[in-house]
Amino acid sequence: MTNIALHELQIIDSHIGRLERELTSLAEKRTLDLKLSELGRLGKISSDKAHLLNKEQAEQKAIEDKINGLTNKVSREEARLYSGKISNPKELKGIEDEVKALKSHRDRDETKLLEIIEVIEELSAEQAKLNEQLQTARVEADLAQASYERAGGDVDMQLRQASAQREEILKAVAPDTLKLYDRLRHEKQGLAVAQLDGSTCGGCHMELPAQELGRIVAEEQVWRCPHCRRILVRRV
Ligand SMILES: [Zn+2]
Numbered sequence: 001m002t003n004i005a006l007h008e009l010q011i012i013d014s015h016i017g018r019l020e021r022e023l024t025s026l027a028e029k030r031t032l033d034l035k036l037s038e039l040g041r042l043g044k045i046s047s048d049k050a051h052l053l054n055k056e057q058a059e060q061k062a063i064e065d066k067i068n069g070l071t072n073k074v075s076r077e078e079a080r081l082y083s084g085k086i087s088n089p090k091e092l093k094g095i096e097d098e099v100k101a102l103k104s105h106r107d108r109d110e111t112k113l114l115e116i117i118e119v120i121e122e123l124s125a126e127q128a129k130l131n132e133q134l135q136t137a138r139v140e141a142d143l144a145q146a147s148y149e150r151a152g153g154d155v156d157m158q159l160r161q162a163s164a165q166r167e168e169i170l171k172a173v174a175p176d177t178l179k180l181y182d183r184l185r186h187e188k189q190g191l192a193v194a195q196l197d198g199s200t201c202g203g204c205h206m207e208l209p210a211q212e213l214g215r216i217v218a219e220e221q222v223w224r225c226p227h228c229r230r231i232l233v234r235r236v
Pocket of ligand 1: 205
Protein backbone atom coordinates (compact mmCIF):
# COMPACT_ATOMS: atom_id res chain seq x y z
CA MET A 1 0.00 0.00 0.00
CA THR A 2 2.84 2.36 0.83
CA ASN A 3 4.04 2.57 -2.75
CA ILE A 4 0.60 3.30 -4.13
CA ALA A 5 0.06 5.96 -1.45
CA LEU A 6 3.44 7.51 -2.25
CA HIS A 7 2.60 7.60 -5.92
CA GLU A 8 -0.76 9.23 -5.15
CA LEU A 9 0.96 11.69 -2.85
CA GLN A 10 3.36 12.63 -5.63
CA ILE A 11 0.47 13.13 -8.07
CA ILE A 12 -1.54 15.27 -5.66
CA ASP A 13 1.51 17.37 -4.69
CA SER A 14 2.35 18.03 -8.33
CA HIS A 15 -1.29 19.00 -8.85
CA ILE A 16 -1.20 21.36 -5.84
CA GLY A 17 2.03 22.90 -7.14
CA ARG A 18 0.45 23.54 -10.53
CA LEU A 19 -2.65 25.11 -8.95
CA GLU A 20 -0.53 27.37 -6.75
CA ARG A 21 1.50 28.52 -9.72
CA GLU A 22 -1.72 29.08 -11.66
CA LEU A 23 -3.05 31.28 -8.86
CA THR A 24 0.07 33.44 -8.65
CA SER A 25 0.43 33.74 -12.42
CA LEU A 26 -3.17 34.87 -12.99
CA ALA A 27 -3.26 38.08 -15.02
CA GLU A 28 -5.88 39.28 -12.51
CA LYS A 29 -3.36 38.80 -9.69
CA ARG A 30 -0.77 40.93 -11.45
CA THR A 31 -3.40 43.60 -12.14
CA LEU A 32 -4.47 43.56 -8.51
CA ASP A 33 -0.86 43.90 -7.31
CA LEU A 34 -0.35 46.85 -9.66
CA LYS A 35 -3.54 48.58 -8.53
CA LEU A 36 -2.67 48.08 -4.87
CA SER A 37 0.80 49.47 -5.34
CA GLU A 38 -0.59 52.50 -7.20
CA LEU A 39 -3.05 53.04 -4.36
CA GLY A 40 -0.20 52.91 -1.84
CA ARG A 41 1.90 55.32 -3.90
CA LEU A 42 -0.91 57.88 -4.16
CA GLY A 43 -1.76 57.49 -0.49
CA LYS A 44 1.83 58.29 0.45
CA ILE A 45 1.96 61.39 -1.78
CA SER A 46 -1.39 62.55 -0.42
CA SER A 47 -0.33 62.21 3.20
CA ASP A 48 2.96 64.05 2.52
CA LYS A 49 1.00 66.83 0.83
CA ALA A 50 -1.47 67.05 3.72
CA HIS A 51 1.44 67.36 6.12
CA LEU A 52 2.91 70.20 4.04
CA LEU A 53 -0.47 71.92 3.83
CA ASN A 54 -0.89 71.79 7.62
CA LYS A 55 2.54 73.34 8.03
CA GLU A 56 1.75 76.19 5.64
CA GLN A 57 -1.63 76.80 7.29
CA ALA A 58 0.01 77.04 10.70
CA GLU A 59 2.49 79.49 9.21
CA GLN A 60 -0.40 81.52 7.75
CA LYS A 61 -2.10 81.65 11.15
CA ALA A 62 1.12 82.77 12.85
CA ILE A 63 1.76 85.53 10.35
CA GLU A 64 -1.86 86.75 10.47
CA ASP A 65 -1.62 86.97 14.25
CA LYS A 66 1.60 88.92 13.88
CA ILE A 67 0.01 91.35 11.38
CA ASN A 68 -2.98 91.88 13.71
CA GLY A 69 -0.59 92.61 16.55
CA LEU A 70 1.25 95.17 14.40
CA THR A 71 -2.02 96.79 13.30
CA ASN A 72 -3.11 97.17 16.92
CA LYS A 73 0.20 98.69 17.80
CA VAL A 74 -0.02 101.15 14.85
CA SER A 75 -3.53 102.18 16.00
CA ARG A 76 -2.35 102.74 19.53
CA GLU A 77 0.65 104.83 18.41
CA GLU A 78 -1.45 106.86 15.94
CA ALA A 79 -4.03 107.50 18.65
CA ARG A 80 -1.25 108.86 20.82
CA LEU A 81 0.10 110.89 17.91
CA TYR A 82 -3.19 112.60 17.18
CA SER A 83 -4.50 112.80 20.75
CA GLY A 84 -3.17 116.33 21.12
CA LYS A 85 -1.73 115.32 24.47
CA ILE A 86 1.83 115.26 23.17
CA SER A 87 3.25 118.58 22.14
CA ASN A 88 6.97 117.87 22.33
CA PRO A 89 8.07 117.84 18.64
CA LYS A 90 10.91 115.41 19.40
CA GLU A 91 8.53 113.01 21.04
CA LEU A 92 6.03 113.41 18.18
CA LYS A 93 8.77 112.71 15.66
CA GLY A 94 9.71 109.61 17.65
CA ILE A 95 6.16 108.31 17.51
CA GLU A 96 5.92 109.10 13.80
CA ASP A 97 9.12 107.15 13.14
CA GLU A 98 7.83 104.26 15.22
CA VAL A 99 4.55 104.17 13.24
CA LYS A 100 6.50 104.22 10.00
CA ALA A 101 8.72 101.35 11.12
CA LEU A 102 5.70 99.33 12.30
CA LYS A 103 3.90 99.87 8.98
CA SER A 104 6.91 98.88 6.94
CA HIS A 105 7.30 95.76 9.09
CA ARG A 106 3.62 95.00 8.50
CA ASP A 107 4.02 95.49 4.73
CA ARG A 108 6.79 92.94 4.65
CA ASP A 109 4.67 90.47 6.61
CA GLU A 110 1.70 91.05 4.33
CA THR A 111 3.82 90.28 1.28
CA LYS A 112 4.98 87.11 3.02
CA LEU A 113 1.35 86.26 3.84
CA LEU A 114 0.33 86.63 0.20
CA GLU A 115 3.11 84.27 -0.82
CA ILE A 116 1.99 81.72 1.74
CA ILE A 117 -1.63 81.99 0.64
CA GLU A 118 -0.50 81.36 -2.93
CA VAL A 119 1.42 78.24 -1.86
CA ILE A 120 -1.61 77.03 0.12
CA GLU A 121 -3.86 77.51 -2.89
CA GLU A 122 -1.49 75.49 -5.05
CA LEU A 123 -1.21 72.75 -2.45
CA SER A 124 -4.99 72.64 -1.96
CA ALA A 125 -5.53 72.31 -5.71
CA GLU A 126 -2.95 69.52 -5.88
CA GLN A 127 -4.56 67.84 -2.87
CA ALA A 128 -8.01 67.98 -4.47
CA LYS A 129 -6.61 66.45 -7.66
CA LEU A 130 -4.86 63.74 -5.63
CA ASN A 131 -8.07 62.96 -3.77
CA GLU A 132 -9.80 62.40 -7.08
CA GLN A 133 -6.98 60.14 -8.24
CA LEU A 134 -7.10 58.27 -4.94
CA GLN A 135 -10.81 57.73 -5.25
CA THR A 136 -10.39 56.36 -8.77
CA ALA A 137 -7.49 54.15 -7.64
CA ARG A 138 -9.60 52.81 -4.77
CA VAL A 139 -12.46 51.91 -7.10
CA GLU A 140 -10.03 50.26 -9.53
CA ALA A 141 -8.36 48.26 -6.74
CA ASP A 142 -11.76 47.05 -5.51
CA LEU A 143 -12.70 45.99 -9.03
CA ALA A 144 -9.34 44.23 -9.48
CA GLN A 145 -9.84 42.44 -6.15
CA ALA A 146 -13.29 41.26 -7.19
CA SER A 147 -12.10 40.07 -10.57
CA TYR A 148 -9.13 38.26 -8.99
CA GLU A 149 -11.46 36.52 -6.58
CA ARG A 150 -13.74 35.54 -9.46
CA ALA A 151 -10.88 34.25 -11.59
CA GLY A 152 -9.08 32.53 -8.74
CA GLY A 153 -12.17 31.21 -7.00
CA ASP A 154 -12.27 28.02 -9.02
CA VAL A 155 -8.55 27.35 -8.58
CA ASP A 156 -8.88 28.14 -4.91
CA MET A 157 -11.65 25.58 -4.53
CA GLN A 158 -9.58 22.96 -6.36
CA LEU A 159 -6.69 23.73 -4.04
CA ARG A 160 -8.82 23.14 -0.99
CA GLN A 161 -10.12 19.85 -2.40
CA ALA A 162 -6.58 18.73 -3.25
CA SER A 163 -5.37 19.57 0.26
CA ALA A 164 -8.17 17.49 1.76
CA GLN A 165 -7.24 14.58 -0.53
CA ARG A 166 -3.61 14.97 0.48
CA GLU A 167 -4.56 14.66 4.17
CA GLU A 168 -6.33 11.37 3.39
CA ILE A 169 -3.37 9.98 1.43
CA LEU A 170 -0.95 10.94 4.20
CA LYS A 171 -2.71 8.53 6.58
CA ALA A 172 -1.23 5.64 4.57
CA VAL A 173 2.35 6.96 4.59
CA ALA A 174 4.75 6.13 7.42
CA PRO A 175 6.39 9.16 9.07
CA ASP A 176 9.92 8.08 8.09
CA THR A 177 8.88 7.54 4.49
CA LEU A 178 7.21 10.94 4.45
CA LYS A 179 10.43 12.49 5.72
CA LEU A 180 12.37 10.84 2.89
CA TYR A 181 9.70 11.90 0.39
CA ASP A 182 9.80 15.55 1.54
CA ARG A 183 13.57 15.61 1.35
CA LEU A 184 13.61 14.11 -2.16
CA ARG A 185 10.89 16.45 -3.37
CA HIS A 186 13.04 19.32 -2.23
CA GLU A 187 16.20 17.91 -3.83
CA LYS A 188 14.61 16.65 -7.06
CA GLN A 189 12.64 19.72 -8.22
CA GLY A 190 9.39 18.37 -6.82
CA LEU A 191 9.60 14.83 -8.23
CA ALA A 192 10.37 12.43 -5.39
CA VAL A 193 8.50 9.40 -6.70
CA ALA A 194 9.13 7.97 -10.16
CA GLN A 195 7.29 5.21 -11.96
CA LEU A 196 9.08 2.29 -13.47
CA ASP A 197 8.57 2.24 -17.20
CA GLY A 198 9.52 -1.26 -18.15
CA SER A 199 13.06 -1.36 -16.84
CA THR A 200 13.56 2.41 -17.01
CA CYS A 201 13.28 4.89 -14.12
CA GLY A 202 10.64 7.52 -14.97
CA GLY A 203 12.63 10.11 -13.01
CA CYS A 204 16.10 9.96 -14.57
CA HIS A 205 15.18 7.76 -17.58
CA MET A 206 18.03 5.37 -16.93
CA GLU A 207 17.87 1.63 -17.23
CA LEU A 208 17.82 -0.41 -14.02
CA PRO A 209 20.08 -3.47 -13.72
CA ALA A 210 18.16 -6.73 -14.17
CA GLN A 211 18.88 -8.00 -10.65
CA GLU A 212 17.62 -4.71 -9.17
CA LEU A 213 14.37 -5.03 -11.14
CA GLY A 214 13.82 -8.51 -9.82
CA ARG A 215 13.94 -7.20 -6.29
CA ILE A 216 11.28 -4.55 -6.80
CA VAL A 217 8.36 -6.82 -6.14
CA ALA A 218 7.26 -6.39 -2.57
CA GLU A 219 4.74 -3.57 -2.31
CA GLU A 220 5.59 -2.82 1.31
CA GLN A 221 9.19 -1.99 0.60
CA VAL A 222 10.32 1.49 -0.43
CA TRP A 223 12.57 1.05 -3.46
CA ARG A 224 14.93 3.70 -4.73
CA CYS A 225 16.43 4.20 -8.16
CA PRO A 226 20.14 3.29 -7.97
CA HIS A 227 20.92 6.20 -10.30
CA CYS A 228 18.86 9.21 -9.12
CA ARG A 229 17.83 7.87 -5.69
CA ARG A 230 14.16 8.68 -6.27
CA ILE A 231 11.54 6.39 -4.78
CA LEU A 232 10.44 3.93 -7.44
CA VAL A 233 6.92 2.60 -7.86
CA ARG A 234 5.73 0.04 -10.34
CA ARG A 235 3.24 1.16 -12.92
CA VAL A 236 -0.27 0.27 -11.71
ZN1 LIG B 1 16.21 7.29 -11.49
